[in-house]
Amino acid sequence: xxxxxxxxxxxxxxxxxxxxxxxxxxxxxxxxxxxxxxxVRHEFDEKIPSDSANLLVQTALKLAPNLKPxxxxxxxxxxxxxxxxxxxxxxxxxxxxxxxxGKLNLTSEEKVRIATEIEGHPDNVAPAVMGDFVxxxxxxxxxxxxxxxxxxVGIVGFIPDQQLLTAVSREVLPTQMSxxxxxxxxxxxxVMIGAILNNDMKLxxxxxxxxxxxxxxxxxxxxxxxxxxxxxxKFDAYAAYLSGAGPAVITFLPLEKVKIFVDALNKIxxxxxxxxxxxxxxxxEVFDNRL
Ligand code: HSE
Numbered sequence: 001x002x003x004x005x006x007x008x009x010x011x012x013x014x015x016x017x018x019x020x021x022x023x024x025x026x027x028x029x030x031x032x033x034x035x036x037x038x039x040v041r042h043e044f045d046e047k048i049p050s051d052s053a054n055l056l057v058q059t060a061l062k063l064a065p066n067l068k069p070x071x072x073x074x075x076x077x078x079x080x081x082x083x084x085x086x087x088x089x090x091x092x093x094x095x096x097x098x099x100x101x102g103k104l105n106l107t108s109e110e111k112v113r114i115a116t117e118i119e120g121h122p123d124n125v126a127p128a129v130m131g132d133f134v135x136x137x138x139x140x141x142x143x144x145x146x147x148x149x150x151x152x153v154g155i156v157g158f159i160p161d162q163q164l165l166t167a168v169s170r171e172v173l174p175t176q177m178s179x180x181x182x183x184x185x186x187x188x189x190x191v192m193i194g195a196i197l198n199n200d201m202k203l204x205x206x207x208x209x210x211x212x213x214x215x216x217x218x219x220x221x222x223x224x225x226x227x228x229x230x231x232x233x234k235f236d237a238y239a240a241y242l243s244g245a246g247p248a249v250i251t252f253l254p255l256e257k258v259k260i261f262v263d264a265l266n267k268i269x270x271x272x273x274x275x276x277x278x279x280x281x282x283x284x285e286v287f288d289n290r291l
Contacts, residue, residue, distance in 0.1 A: 008085035010123035013208035014189035032071035059094025064102035081163035083244035088124035131283030154258035169245035185212035205238030
């Protein structure tokens with residue numbers, strides 16, 4: 001049996017800790033034979049545990065402590081600590097692993113709730129479970145989420161070679177904001193979401209770039225963001241934003257502009273991978289080997 005979980009890009013500017021999209025890059029785990037001990041055969045570096053201390057197994061055991069150990073093969077196209085939801089993908093895979101091996105019959109809603117409790121915010125885990133574009137909240141222990149179709153647009157990611165840990169990227173955020181600024185920030189987020197639901201990417205993009213919640217505080221950690229945003233404006237992009245806690249930057253633009261924008265992005269002075277993404281519409285999927 002294989003479990004496949006999509007990469008995700010959270011925030012979309014003002015949808016901080018709330019909005020995210022699923023992308024067509026994947027973490028795939030294959031459940032091998034039952035074994036005396038858990039063994040996770042992965043391709044990450046040796047700092048990532050290969051035994052029951054691995055986040056995948058830890059997550060699965062939280063839900064089903066009596067699961068029989070197995071050999072698990074893990075392959076990920078989602079780079080670690082870049083803002084593309086790598087840890088969320090492992091948490092969601094761990095929940096699905098427990099769901100399948102432990103026959104828990106979890107609903108999507110339950111998976112999102114459990115994953116959010118583990119991750120602390122729903123913006124990556126919710127689209128990783130449900131796919132497409134998800135708007136979610138986690139307030140006073142209650143999770144609410146709504147999935148909606150994201151418009152067909154060009155999606156170009158710039159993924160710097162260097163990692164940026166979420167904890168480091170959250171340390172620069174303020175602990176408080178004024179009532180007036182909170183109203184302004186949330187009204188920008190509201191219009192952003194409404195415009196996406198209305199297929200109006202031009203207006204959505206304007207709102208994305210007016211984020212007041214996090215990007216300005218993080219700008220010194222991600223100097224390439226300003227360069228990419230300025231460049232994207234020359235190609236009539238809708239918006240460029242910090243993907244999750246960064247350092248990846250995602251640009252939304254008309255599909256026909258993708259190629260020339262990628263060519264231009266290749267010439268900037270920062271080193272990183274450039275990837276063209278599509279929206280993943282389905283979220284976590286389970287493939288039975290017998291099929
Ligand atoms: N919303 C989170 C952040 C995503 O921006 O810090 C990363 O976990």
